[in-house]
Amino acid sequence: MAQQRPSTNGRDDVVEYIPALRAFARIFCRQPEEADDLVQETLMKALANLDKYEPGTKMKSWxxxxxxxxxxxxxxxNKRESVGVDESMVEKLVTQPSQEWSVHAREVQSALESLPVHHREILVLVLMLGETYEDAAEICGCPVGTVKSRLNRARRQLLLALNEPEAQPLDSVDA
Incomplete structure (x- = not known):
């Protein structure tokens, strides 16, 4: 069994903390390659400035x-610098307008609000909140078949309200 010798210049101490530095770098960088780059740059700076480390203080904190x-x-x-873009690409760099999505979102919200309460409730429970048919049936106090029927009707009514081509007119029977 080899004995650890005391570090004479602090380099061995720095190397000892590489795993901790890698873990800490993952807090800052999502990509492992970026985290490794940050660790490497940190080690280079630490080794270059080892003479500024004050013995008796915590190396890890430093x-x-x-x-x-x-x-x-x-x-x-990185915030100040912008990456150069080839001039031929400049014309292709266009941000699409978001107004259309905002208008569509309001239309969907309005169509959802126009549904009968029992249809809206099932639609929100099953499609938006991800509840199972069984859980939705228990929450609403109705059979599973009624949940499925209401969900189908709610979907069709929503499509009709949004003037979607897949929509088929509903008969007047309501579940």
């Missing part, structure tokens, strides 16, 4: 501070 500051500096720099 390294984490270097990493946090490195990340913040990177973030500020």
């Amino acid at each position: 390294l984490f501070t270097i990493m946090r500051n490195t990340y913040c500096t990177r973030a500020k720099k």
Whole structure:
């Protein structure tokens, strides 16, 4: 069994904290490659400035501070810099207008509100909240068959209200 020798220059101590630095980097970076880059840059800075480390203080805290500051500096720099785009691509970089989606969302909300309460309730429970037919039946106090019927009718009424081509007129029978 090999004995650990005390570190004479602090480099061994820095290397000992690489797993902790990798874990800490994942807080800042979602991509593992970006986290590894941040760890590498932190290690380079730490080793280059090892003479500024004060013995008796916590090495791990010192390294984490270097990493946090490195990340913040990177973030500020990335915010200021814009990546160059080929001029032929500039014409293709267009942001689509979002007004149409907003109008459509209001139409759907209005159509949903125009449904009878028992149809709207089933539609929200099953389609939006993801409840099972059985759970929806228990919540509404009706048989599972009624839930399925109401859901089918609610879907068709919603499609009709939104003037969707798949919609078929409903008969006047209501579940």
